[in-house]
Structure formats: structure tokens, C-alpha cells
Amino acid sequence: MPTLNLTAKSNNKLLIHKHMKPIISLDNSIDIILTPQFYTFIREELDVKFSYQAKQIATSLFDDYLENNHEYQYHVYKCDNFWCFFAYNIKVIELFLESVGIEKHRVSKIYFAQQLIDKLENPILLDDNSVLQSIDNVVTLVPLQIIDTNVEYNSLDINSFKLKGGVTMGSSLNSYVSLKETILLSSIFCILGGISIFEGNRIKRSIANDNAKLTELLDENPRYTSSLARESILTKYAPIDKKERAKRQAIKDISKFLSNKSQLKTLSIDKNSIQAKITTENRSISKQIKEHSRNKKFKFSGASLDVKVEKKL
Amino acid sequence: MNIMTLQRYKNEIILFLTALFAISAYYYKFSANNYVDENKAFIQKQISEIVEIESYKKQWKSKGIANKVKLFKTIVPASKIKLFSKKSSKVTVSYINLTTNELNKITNKLLSMPVQIIKLQIKESSKNKFTMEFTCKW
Secondary structure, eight states: OOOOOSSOOOEEEEEEEOOOOOOOOOOOEEEEEOOOGGGGEEEOOOSOSSSHHHHHHHHHTTTSOOOTTTTOOOEEEEEETEEEEEEEEEHHHHHHHHHTOOOGGGEEEEEGGGGGGGGGGGGGEEESSEEEETTEEEEEEEEEEGGTTOOOBBOOOOSSOOOOOOOOOOHHHSSSSSSHHHHHHHHHHHHHHHHHHHHHHHHHHHHHHHHHHHHHHHHGGGGGHHHHHHHHHHHHHHHHHHHHHHHHHHHHHHHHHOOOOEEEEEEEOOSEEEEEEEEEEEEHHHHHHHHHHTTTOOOEEOSSSSSEEEOOO | OOOOHHHHHHHHHHHHHHHHHHHHHHHHHHHHHHHHHHHHHHHHHHHHHHHHHHHHHHHHSOOOHHHHHTHHHHHOGGGGGGEEEETTTTTEEEEEEEEEHHHHHHHHHHHSSSEEEEEEEEEEETEEEEEEEEEEEE
């Protein structure tokens, strides 16, 4: 029965030193532990709280120890009451790794031999010429010649313990795009994507109310679903509405033509027209009625005191 | 493509995926915009048509009209009603000897009632006396 492993699987570790034997082939990714040949180490007591603050002063800290014509990367972590600073040149490390047959993309994390300080109280034999030993709490590469011949060497299985706080072998350095650019561009893309989705939802919601209203109306009147049915009903009622409103408006207009000096004689409405005969007391009133009729788009006739007004419906 | 290659091009893959997300999201917004552009006018037209139909029906096919037209039977003294005939959804009324006020009163009621005026005839029968006849349907 397979067991469930909830912990991250750690890679095999490899101690990197200048006289190491070339690696024939690597199938999996590995973590490397750099010997002091590949880094410069400083331990300082500083009044800073966070590692990013310590890292900010790393460049100036190494000013006197490093060559100016190289570009260095820095790593820093808290070690007891001190800050442990490492300066390394990733290009040099990469070139060396390639020279011993390690493709740089196979390297997952970089650790520093200084991190093995607890395990190096007794020296370990690195190759035929040098040993790795802790001297004054600093992991140091010591020539074999100066080591006491009676000294007892440790055997160190570097895969048997876990190291913390390694440097990611810059996926950024292996990639065409740097980590900083990746974070910046990805953030921009994510923000743009988020805004677009938010806008899209807002646009869709703008029609949701109309959609809900239409659904409600159609639920109440399922036969209006067909546009033909709707058009047919509208065709039936729209002319009625128009004609009836016209009739009522025409009657109101005619009533406004009347005064105490004029009298309605007849008024009739049939299918297509409205007609009225008005008799007046004098010509000026009849003229006034004709004028009003013209304004209200009535046809009018009558030469004497009687005026006939008519309008097509 | 093995896991190492994926790890090697992690940044490019992240960028590709986030760019793909941004493009997809933009396409979603674009589609939403198109959908709304195409459908909003159509949906609103349907709503306005249905509302218009409802309003017409309420106006010209109101169920209470049959009762309301009975008012024309009582609006003036019975002696002045020559004819009151209500059949199905149609009413024909004929009045005689209406005063100007009565004529105005009936006319105002008729105009405010949601019925189709099929025929209306007003005549002055004598000085300030009128006959009125109308046929309405609903």
C-alpha cells in the first residue's frame, strides 16, 4: 500500500570544490554545497532586524574583499547573534559546474559549506590536497600538508541532513527573463486580466436586469414569446390607440373653438372623419374660428356666419 | 518535456500563463461587450413591445368597461334617454333634449372612457337643446 508523503522531497546534494571529479551524467536535479573556493564569507554583528535590510548593506561590506571588475551576488542569513554574509559570482560557479559536467539547469539550490559548521568540528578530507574544517567558526579549506597526520577525519554524508535557507539556483539566471521582470510582468498581466474579468462581469450584469424583466414578462404572457404574435397584436391595437386619441383631441380642439359668441350646430364622428358646424354672431368670430382651425390642421369652409370644420382621422 | 526543462523555463512559463490569462480575460470582456451590444437593444425592444401591448390591452380591452358604460344610462334623467342598448362589448346610446351642461357632461365622460367611439352624432334640435347619439365598443 503506497504511503502518503506530505513533505517536500529533497534533492541529492553535491559538495562542489575545484578538484572534484567530473560528473558523468545527472538524471535528476541536485542541490550543491559550495566550498569556500566559490564564495567569500563575512560574519558581522549588525543592528538590523530583517535580512533584506542586511542584504542592502552587503555590497559595501564586501568592498574591501572583492575584485571590483566582477559582478557578485549576495546571500545573507541570521546566524545566532550575527549576520552571515556570502558573496559569490554565479557566472564563475556556472562555468565551473559546466566544466565538471553539471548542467546549470540541473541545479536546484545552492548552499554554502559554512552551513555545515556543526558537522565540521573534525576535518573532512575533500581531495588529495585539501580538507574542509571549521576554524574559529568559519568553514575553511585547509591544505592537507599542514594538517597533523594523526588527526581523525570525519566522514560526512551530506544527504543525511537537511539544510535550510539555500539560494535558488537562479531560475532567473538560467532564464531569458529575470525573476524581477517575471514578477513585474506577471503582476501586470494578472492585474489586467483581473480588471478585464471584472469589467466583463459588470458589462454582463448591465443586461441582467433587462433579461430578468423580459423573462418575468414572458413567464406572465408566454404567447408574447413569438415576435410574430407581438407584431400582430401591436398591429391591431396601435391604429385603434392612434385613432381614438385623434378623435378625442379633435373634439377638445373643436370645443376650444367655441365661445359665447358661437354655437355648435352639429358634430359628427364616423369611421374616417370628424365634422362640426358652428354658427357665429359675426364675421370676425367666424374668421377667428377659421384661423384656429388652420392652426389645428382642420379643413374649414363657409363664407357667411356658419363655419364647417373637418378633419380626417 | 521533462521536469527539469519546465524548471529551467519557469519564468517564461509563468509569463506565458499570466499573459494567456490576461488575453483570455480580455477576450471574455470583449465577448461580454459584443453580447451586450447585440442583445441589449433586442431585449429592450421585446420589453417595450410587451409593455406596449399590455398598456394597449389595459386601455382598450379593459374588463370593467361593461359596467362603466352603464353610467350613460343614469347620467341624465331617464326621460332624456331615447335609447340605451348594450350588447356584448358594444353600447349604443341616444339622448334627446340635452342642455349644454348635460351635453358637456356626457361628452367629457365619453372622452375619458377607454372605448372606441364608432359613431358620434350631436345636433342642435332647438335653441340650446341637443340630441346626441353614439356607438362605442371595447
